[in-house]
Amino acid sequence: MILVSSLNVNFLGLPRVAYGLGQHGLAPHAFTQVDERGTPRNALYFIAAWIAALALTGAFELLIRFMMTVAITVDTMVLLGYFKLRWSRPDLERPFRMPGHPWLPALTIALYVAILAILVGTQPELALGTAGMLGAIYLAGVLTVRQKSRGTARPPQP
Amino acid sequence: MSSEPHQLHRVLRIRDGMAVTVGIVIGAGILRTPGLIAGYLGDAWLILAVWVLGGVVVALSTLVLAEMAAALPEAGGKYVYARHAWGPTWPAS
DSSP states (O other): OHHHHHHHHHHHHHHHHHHHHHHTTSSOGGGGOOOTTSOOHHHHHHHHHHHHHHHHHOOHHHHHHHHHHHHHHHHHHHHHHHHHHHHHOTTSOOSSOOTTTTHHHHHHHHHHHHHHHHHHHHOHHHHHHHHHHHHHHHHHHHHHHHHHHHHHHSOOOO | OOOOOOOOOOOOOHHHHHHHHHHHHHTGGGGTHHHHHHHHHOOHHHHHHHHHHHHHHHHHHHHHHHHHHHHOOOTTTHHHHHHHHHOSSTTOO
16 A cells, blocks of 8 residues: 555656656656646656666665665755745745744754764765765756757857 | 647645655655664664654655745746756856
């Protein structure tokens, strides 16, 4: 039951992340194609293939530990974005506001940083692998965006 | 017949959102991780304390994400909030 629930969430959420990345040119444009039923089918197939490939490795415990390190790192960055948005976009319409601002969000980030510090301190090899993977993804993203902006800045050919 | 590209449908309701959130929070890790953590900790009260602390962390981060999700209702999940906050290539931009 839990496996079905978890798979369902991943099949629902992850293709839409790929869809969002594709919309901004950070993933193949094919991921933005949506079928008549509203499903980003190409992104779904890609995510499903990745999940199947990782499941076939059988390294469940290592994958969970690796995934948690990546997730905590990325989530810390996203949570820091909360303060950045409050500062840079104070006019943004916020139908829901985090209670206890700024102390509770600051406590949340402090807890994430503490968890990250424990992960790095207790599993340095895993942390190094995570840093390498995130660094490679970041570099690929920077190169993609620069290439894209050079392409749009080029004057039209006569 | 329309040649407009298809769009994602805004069809999720509150109960769908709750179901997705429960699925994310519990996840597949619940099958293996608690046993591993309990093995490392050993003490029953310490194990319970870590469970409570985990609940607090999840509840707080969910509230922070809820503010950004309500303010930026776009497809893409956390990527959308990070992009709006930091731009496409921060800090290299």
